[in-house]
Amino acid sequence: MKDLSKIKFWLFDLDNTLYDGATKVFDQVDKKMSKFISEKLNVNLEEARKIQKSYFQEYNTTLNGMIKNHKIDADEFLEFVHDVDLSFLDKNKFLEEEIKKLKGKKIIFTNGSRAHALNVTKRIGIDRLFDGIFDIRDCEFIPKPSKEPYKKLIENYKIEPQYCIFFEDIARNLKPAHELGMKTVWIKNNEPWAAKYSDQDFINYKTDNLAKFLKEINEVR
Secondary structure: OHHHOOOOEEEEOOOOOOOOHHHOHHHHHHHHHHHHHHHHHOOOHHHHHHHHHHHHHHHOOHHHHHHHHHOOOHHHHHHHHOOOOOOOOOOOHHHHHHHHHOOOEEEEEOOOOHHHHHHHHHHHOOHHHOOEEEOOOOOOOOOOOOHHHHHHHHHHOOOOHHHEEEEEOOHHHHHHHHHOOOEEEEEOOOOHHHHOOOOOOOOOEEEOOHHHHHHHHHHHO
16 A cells, blocks of 8 residues: 555546445446437347447447447437436445545546536535546547547646556456556456456456545555
8 A cells, every 4th residue: 555655646437436336326327228229229128238238348338339330419328328316325424534535636537427427426425526527528439448538538637647546346447547557446346347357467456445445545645
């Protein structure tokens, strides 16, 4: 942890990172994606699901695949899939306190939308703690783990990668961050698509409790 004492830039993925994946918020988004594809492409839900997963694997997000292959309206897609019930997400005072203590710039870096990030962070009680949200529109719809959005983010926020740390639940999304000189933390989970590559050396740390991990950092700073 001592090598994290000089960190000045804190990057956080949103879904299943700033809240516990066990809440299954993203499961709702996942189902809404299948529904959107089913309606847009006039296929049944089973076929829509296959298309969705195939696009995620090939294009890194379902949205990217839908844009490239079907010229869909990205804003319509984002609004539809993020219209989910967040009422069961509780305030996380422990996480709030530890994020507050972090010195430097704090930024959310998500393949989702800014509106979704705001809705989620408001429910958790941490929406006022960040210096920015870099969403899929800011990335010009090029998702993680393509390197372009990472470079754009660095330029946009004047980030010094050697003093930056990135927290993310999808292991493969940590690779470009590491290659650019950032420290990386994988938020452990049992989803096969998220855990793939979690044994690679581009991951510096692993944790199943973000707030506890931040507390440990704060204690050595």
